[in-house]
Amino acid sequence: MCKKILLYILYMVEITVLIFVCVDAVGFFRYGSSQSKRGELSELKEGWTIKLGEVIYPIEELPKEFVMASDGAMIFRQLPEKINDNSILAFENRFQDVQVKINGEERYTYHGLLPDQGRRMNTNVLCIVDLEEKDAGQEIKVAFQSPMKTMGLHLPSFFMGTESGLMLESLRAGLSSLVFSGIMLFFTILCIAMFLREKMGQGEKVEILAHTSLLMVLSSIWSIANCEVVHLCVGNDILLAYLSFNSFMLLPIMIPIFYSDVLVRYKKFLYRLAGVATFNFLFQNILNFWGKYQYIQMMSITYILLLFTIFALIGISIGEYTKEKCYYTAGFLIATIVFLSFYMMDVLRFFFFAPLDNARFFRYGVLAFIIIIVWICAKKVLCYVEVEIENRVYKELALRDVLTHLPNRVALEKCIESLEERGAVCKNLTVILMDVNGLKPVNDKSGHGAGDRLLCEAAKSIKEAFPEEKDAWYRLGGDEFVVLMTQTELSNEECQQRMQKATEKWKDFEHGPISISCGSQTARDVKVTKEIVHHLMQEADQIMYKNKIQYYQKKLNKRSSQEIL
Numbered sequence: 001m002c003k004k005i006l007l008y009i010l011y012m013v014e015i016t017v018l019i020f021v022c023v024d025a026v027g028f029f030r031y032g033s034s035q036s037k038r039g040e041l042s043e044l045k046e047g048w049t050i051k052l053g054e055v056i057y058p059i060e061e062l063p064k065e066f067v068m069a070s071d072g073a074m075i076f077r078q079l080p081e082k083i084n085d086n087s088i089l090a091f092e093n094r095f096q097d098v099q100v101k102i103n104g105e106e107r108y109t110y111h112g113l114l115p116d117q118g119r120r121m122n123t124n125v126l127c128i129v130d131l132e133e134k135d136a137g138q139e140i141k142v143a144f145q146s147p148m149k150t151m152g153l154h155l156p157s158f159f160m161g162t163e164s165g166l167m168l169e170s171l172r173a174g175l176s177s178l179v180f181s182g183i184m185l186f187f188t189i190l191c192i193a194m195f196l197r198e199k200m201g202q203g204e205k206v207e208i209l210a211h212t213s214l215l216m217v218l219s220s221i222w223s224i225a226n227c228e229v230v231h232l233c234v235g236n237d238i239l240l241a242y243l244s245f246n247s248f249m250l251l252p253i254m255i256p257i258f259y260s261d262v263l264v265r266y267k268k269f270l271y272r273l274a275g276v277a278t279f280n281f282l283f284q285n286i287l288n289f290w291g292k293y294q295y296i297q298m299m300s301i302t303y304i305l306l307l308f309t310i311f312a313l314i315g316i317s318i319g320e321y322t323k324e325k326c327y328y329t330a331g332f333l334i335a336t337i338v339f340l341s342f343y344m345m346d347v348l349r350f351f352f353f354a355p356l357d358n359a360r361f362f363r364y365g366v367l368a369f370i371i372i373i374v375w376i377c378a379k380k381v382l383c384y385v386e387v388e389i390e391n392r393v394y395k396e397l398a399l400r401d402v403l404t405h406l407p408n409r410v411a412l413e414k415c416i417e418s419l420e421e422r423g424a425v426c427k428n429l430t431v432i433l434m435d436v437n438g439l440k441p442v443n444d445k446s447g448h449g450a451g452d453r454l455l456c457e458a459a460k461s462i463k464e465a466f467p468e469e470k471d472a473w474y475r476l477g478g479d480e481f482v483v484l485m486t487q488t489e490l491s492n493e494e495c496q497q498r499m500q501k502a503t504e505k506w507k508d509f510e511h512g513p514i515s516i517s518c519g520s521q522t523a524r525d526v527k528v529t530k531e532i533v534h535h536l537m538q539e540a541d542q543i544m545y546k547n548k549i550q551y552y553q554k555k556l557n558k559r560s561s562q563e564i565l
Contacts, residue, residue, distance in 0.1 A: 041090070042160045042161060043157055043158065043160075044089075045157065046060075048062060049077060050155070052066075062155055063155055063157050065152055070146075072097075072145035073143070075142050076141040079138050079139075080136065080137075081136050083131050084131075085131075085133050087131040087160060087162060088162065089131055090127065091159065093110060093124065093156070094154045095122040096147075097110065097145040097146075098144060098145075099142070099143040100140065101141045101143075102141075110125065110237075112237075121294060123237055126228055126232065128166070170228045170229040180223060180364070184217075185216075187212075188220060191213035208258070212258060218247045218250050219251070222243075225244035225247065252280070252309050254274075256309060262332055263313075263329070263332075265320060269312075273309055277305055280305055284301070307343070310339065313336050314337060338368045338369060342364045343361070343365050346362045398410060403475075404459035409475075409477060411474060412474040423527065424486070426523075426525075426526055427525055428485070428524055429486055429523045430484075430485040430488055430521070431482065431484055431533065431537050433537060436455065438515070439451055442514070455475075461502040462499075462516070465495075465499055466498065468485065469486065469488060472484055489522050499515070515551060517544055517548035519541065519544030519545070519546070520540055521537075
């Protein structure tokens with residue numbers, strides 16, 4: 001029942017998230033990503049004039065794209081007649097150099113320069129210009145320049161409002177991104193916790209947990225570094241750029257390593273893929289720090305490499321599945337295809353729109369991937385739990401007597417082996433051997449059902465008579481029992497007295513007076529071995545046999561005297 005409930009919950013969560021993602025995707029393709037919806041912020045959409053080289057002409061509407069503008073462009077217009085001191089002007093920057101002047105005074109500059117190096121790292125940032133009341137009605141000029149001559153020029157939409165309003169709108173717009181990033185971080189922490197727990201418990205196959213946590217944390221860093229509200233809160237675009245570019249370049253390294261734990265047959269090929277991605281990561285960083293190329297100029301290489309990796313994973317997953325017909329491999333194949341679909345959306349979105357948030361659909365893909373993998377792993381874990389429970393039941397049956405529920409002879413041998421392996425030294429090692437008197441007449445007269453009840457009562461009486469040590473009682477077979485005590489010394493007389501007291505209730509037993517004969521033997525300050533225990537059992541058996549003969553002799557003498565009378 002619990003298995004069905006868990007699978008149903010996971011199924012409903014997966015369906016709900018996928019519906020949400022699909023609805024959001026439909027909204028994206030219906031309205032486009034180039035139109036920014038800023039709600040409470042007012043948009044300066046019209047009234048702009050552009051200067052391209054020596055040509056000046058009005059712009060009908062922003063945003064606007066220019067395919068080629070190697071010399072950059074400048075746009076200008078009059079600011080509104082009413083501006084408060086706490087007002088701001090915000091616009092998106094798509095990997096461009098920006099300079100803002102108000103009434104001839106420079107108020108904002110972004111060149112994407114690396115600290116103390118004079119090299120560029122142009123990123124997708126949200127440019128924010130603080131406005132003052134004196135700026136009302138003044139002319140604003142915004143110059144755009146692409147540091148890469150081959151790239152087009154993007155003239156974004158401009159919004160006016162308060163900083164708190166911008167923060168609120170950015171939070172609303174990026175709420176899904178933050179939620180997804182939080183989910184990925186949650187799974188990261190969960191995988192790390194499971195990895196540490198299994199590692200400390202010397203569990204096997206824990207590498208996949210470590211690799212999963214690394215994959216999730218890289219995805220989380222890339223997602224967070226591209227979130228607009230994070231840019232507003234952190235205010236360090238260079239740091240976020242490093243996190244964004246490098247975490248993205250590390251993904252093609254971690255994905256093949258992650259899959260190598262599943263597709264073991266192709267482990268060498270996957271490690272080679274990871275090696276190529278590692279070379280790409282090092283080479284791009286060297287070229288960037290050398291000042292030859294920017295990360296953004298080399299970004300297409302990483303996109304192609306990641307795309308090739310995903311297609312390769314799909315191919316070898318299909319090959320693995322056709323050979324093994326493994327449900328586990330099929331699940332990973334489906335998860336990879338879903339991830340690829342969302343990833344392709346982000347690739348197209350990046351090259352066609354160059355949005356501020358580069359990882360929107362990638363987050364959806366990772367989340368869908370996680371849900372499918374969790375679904376697969378949950379079913380695998382549930383199957384594993386069922387097998388473990390069955391194994392425990394079988395193990396219990398193998399080590400415990402079904403009738404009396406006492407440990408059996410196999411359990412006794414395992415206990416002795418365990419004590420011997422540990423090198424246990426017992427101050428008092430006592431072995432008590434017992435045999436039920438009168439079981440055969442009960443079986444012959446009242447049937448084996450009555451005999452079984454008698455054996456169960458005998459087991460209860462033995463446990464009551466020797467309660468000092470837990471699980472020290474064993475049924476050897478038939479009507480024979482043994483008690484192995486490692487901390488208690490009992491003489492043969494004490495054992496017989498205890499058994500007589502425990503079996504006094506049998507005087508009025510429906511099948512006649514029945515007792516248990518016993519014999520005990522104790523060794524002091526001895527190291528436990530099989531030979532010593534078996535020797536003590538032999539001596540205790542001889543004593544028990546003598547007591548049994550005395551019992552039947554007394555019974556016979558009593559019957560003879562009754563016949564004489």
